Amino acid sequence: xxxxxxxxxxxxxxxxxxxxxxxxxxxxxxxxxxxxxxxxxxxxxxxxxxxxxxxxxxxxxxxxxxxxxxxxxxxxxxxxxxxxxxxxxxxxxxxxxxxxxxxxxxxxxxxxxxxxxxxxxxxxxxxxxxxxxxxxxxxxxxxxxxxxxxxxxxxxxxxxxxxxxxxxxxxxxxxxxxxxxxxxxxxxxxxxxxxxxxxxxxxxxxxxxxxxxxxxxxxxxxxxxxxxxxxxxxxxxxxxxxxxxxxxxxxxxxxxxxxxxxxxxxxxxxxxxxxxxxxxxxxxxxxxxxxx
Amino acid sequence: xxxxxxxxxxxxxxxxxxxxxxxxxxxxxxxxxxxxxxxxxxxxxxxxxxxxxxxxxxxxxxxxxxxxxxxxxxxxxxxxxxxxxxxxxxxxxxxxxxxxxxxxxxxxxxxxxxxxxxxxxxxxxxxxxxxxxxxxxxxxxxxxxxxxxxxxxxxxxxxxxxxxxxxxxxxxxxxxxxxxxxxxxxxxxxxxxxxxxxxxxxxxxxxxxxxxxxxxxxxxxxxxxxxxxxxxxxxxxxxxxxxxxxxxxxxxxxxxxxxxxxxxxxxxxxxxxxxxxxxxxxxxxxxxxxx
Numbered sequence: 108x109x110x111x112x113x114x115x116x117x118x119x120x121x122x123x124x125x126x127x128x129x130x131x132x133x134x135x136x137x138x139x140x141x142x143x144x145x146x147x148x149x150x151x152x153x154x155x156x157x158x159x160x161x162x163x164x165x166x167x168x169x170x171x172x173x174x175x176x177x178x179x180x181x182x183x184x185x186x187x188x189x190x191x192x193x194x195x196x197x198x199x200x201x202x203x204x205x206x207x208x209x210x211x212x213x214x215x216x217x218x219x220x221x222x223x224x225x226x227x228x229x230x231x232x233x234x235x236x237x238x239x240x241x242x243x244x245x246x247x248x249x250x251x252x253x254x255x256x257x258x259x260x261x262x263x264x265x266x267x268x269x270x271x272x273x274x275x276x277x278x279x280x281x282x283x284x285x286x287x288x289x290x291x292x293x294x295x296x297x298x299x300x301x302x303x304x305x306x307x308x309x310x311x312x313x314x315x316x317x318x319x320x321x322x323x324x325x326x327x328x329x330x331x332x333x334x335x336x337x338x339x340x341x342x343x344x345x346x347x348x349x350x351x352x353x354x355x356x357x358x359x360x361x362x363x364x365x366x367x368x369x370x371x372x373x374x375x376x377x378x379x380x381x382x383x384x385x386x387x388x389x390x391x392x393x394x395x396x397x398x399x
Numbered sequence: 400x401x402x403x404x405x406x407x408x409x410x411x412x413x414x415x416x417x418x419x420x421x422x423x424x425x426x427x428x429x430x431x432x433x434x435x436x437x438x439x440x441x442x443x444x445x446x447x448x449x450x451x452x453x454x455x456x457x458x459x460x461x462x463x464x465x466x467x468x469x470x471x472x473x474x475x476x477x478x479x480x481x482x483x484x485x486x487x488x489x490x491x492x493x494x495x496x497x498x499x500x501x502x503x504x505x506x507x508x509x510x511x512x513x514x515x516x517x518x519x520x521x522x523x524x525x526x527x528x529x530x531x532x533x534x535x536x537x538x539x540x541x542x543x544x545x546x547x548x549x550x551x552x553x554x555x556x557x558x559x560x561x562x563x564x565x566x567x568x569x570x571x572x573x574x575x576x577x578x579x580x581x582x583x584x585x586x587x588x589x590x591x592x593x594x595x596x597x598x599x600x601x602x603x604x605x606x607x608x609x610x611x612x613x614x615x616x617x618x619x620x621x622x623x624x625x626x627x628x629x630x631x632x633x634x635x636x637x638x639x640x641x642x643x644x645x646x647x648x649x650x651x652x653x654x655x656x657x658x659x660x661x662x663x664x665x666x667x668x669x670x671x672x673x674x675x676x677x678x679x680x681x682x683x684x685x686x687x688x689x690x
Binding site for chain 2: 132136138140184185187188190191192194195196198199200202203206209210320324327328331366367369370371373374376377378379380381383384385388
């Protein structure tokens with residue numbers, strides 16, 4: 108039972124993470140390969156603030172603001188780049204962030220990580236048990252889903268798609284593609300920060316090892332496999348892949364196997380990405396009206 | 400060591416690192432020029448090149464370095480071809496995001512395959528560490544002499560290939576305009592295959608030199624990928640000599656930069672340079688594409 112609840116909490120957190128990436132990759136066509144950086148910024152900001160005694164109700168908005176601000180600041184130079192090079196710039200940013208976390212020991216305790224992050228408390232309720240945390244994280248997942256659905260269905264969302272499908276045409280119609288991309292990136296960063304906050308207060312321990320390229324690949328795979336540019340795609344992808352990843356972890360295999368299991372699992376993820384791109388680039392759920 | 404030779408040594412170390420980055424960047428920029436996409440799996444060619452050499456030098460082959468290099472380079476070349484054949488050729492006409500994600504997936508697969516077979520631990524080729532020879536007041540190990548020598552040889556070979564041979568000319572034509580090259584009767588398939596082999600072999604040579612000078616581990620490719628990217632950006636995408644120059648610049652900047660900032664941030668210097676270049680001339684890269 109606990110395993111099931113744990114699975115649901117992780118799925119809810121990764122669904123938020125994937126939905127946020129979907130705004131960028133799916134709806135705006137931005138190749139963000141450093142999305143984990145914003146997850147990490149959210150996690151560290153909220154963890155550091157609550158460890159300093161600031162209540163969760165203040166640390167949460169502060170963390171979201173930080174993630175959004177960093178996304179905004181990074182996107183100003185990075186979005187002047189076309190496609191692939193934007194991917195490289197974000198990849199580099201992810202690495203830089205990990206370097207900062209590792210080196211600024213006075214702030215982040217470096218590779219030691221931050222233990223004992225308090226459970227969140229909102230309106231007098233402490234979310235300290237699994238069922239309660241599930242309520243909190245699925246509540247936020249629902250909120251994220253609704254907000255992002257609203258954003259994407261609004262005229263703003265249609266402009267993002269226009270920028271994705273034909274930037275020149277969007278510009279001719281008077282849409283400033285660069286500004287739309289910055290806004291999309293900032294929105295994505297805020298919600299990645301939210302996923303990070305929920306993650307930090309769920310595991311109660313975070314370290315630089317939690318925010319590697321592997322996480323970015325996982326969330327990218329979730330979006331791509333579920334169906335980029337769709338509402339339910341990232342959620343479906345999160346369910347499938349998190350169940351796969353977490354159940355492998357609970358398989359009680361002999362220790363000499365577990366050493367091989369990590370790389371093997373990553374090999375499967377990598378292969379899945381390749382196979383999907385070659386045979387079904389649109390993912391499980393196909394976007395309506397999308398060209399093959 | 401007095402301070403002047405200390406600074407000179409730093410510059411020398413920068414050139415050594417730069418030679419290796421240049422080899423990485425030249426291969427990367429070559430594929431970019433010919434196929435017009437950034438091969439995110441290029442780092443894995445670097446790493447597999449080094450591990451193939453490790454394979455042939457260890458049991459059951461036990462070949463000496465000078466012999467083992469050849470099958471290692473050949474296998475890496477085949478790996479490059481296999482990447483193209485199995486992944487990139489079927490989706491050559493797909494959109495950029497598809498190509499990029501496929502390359503990313505391939506990179507994850509190959510990196511973890513190496514970890515699966517050889518483990519995550521740091522390995523070496525098993526040469527004993529010797530003190531460097533003194534040369535004009537500077538210290539250089541045998542491996543470091545090899546880095547400079549081999550890089551110069553590679554640059555000469557690339558020059559001869561690209562500017563003196565028919566194959567090289569056809570690759571340059573492809574890089575300029577694929578469709579025009581095709582209707583001019585150039586065998587584009589052959590040129591693309593050749594580009595993959597050359598790119599992979601350059602990556603393997605760089606990877607082997609890096610591993611000889613330092614060590615092998617499954618992350619060595621991806622760790623150097625960003626530097627190769629930065630070098631290609633400095634040089635202008637698709638420009639071989641630019642990549643060479645860019646690689647040297649990144650190597651120098653990293654080693655000189657460490658005199659001023661904490662060594663923990665050494666790997667971030669390339670990224671910062673990249674961002675600065677983008678801020679200074681942001682539209683250079685955008686203007687180059689015609690698709």
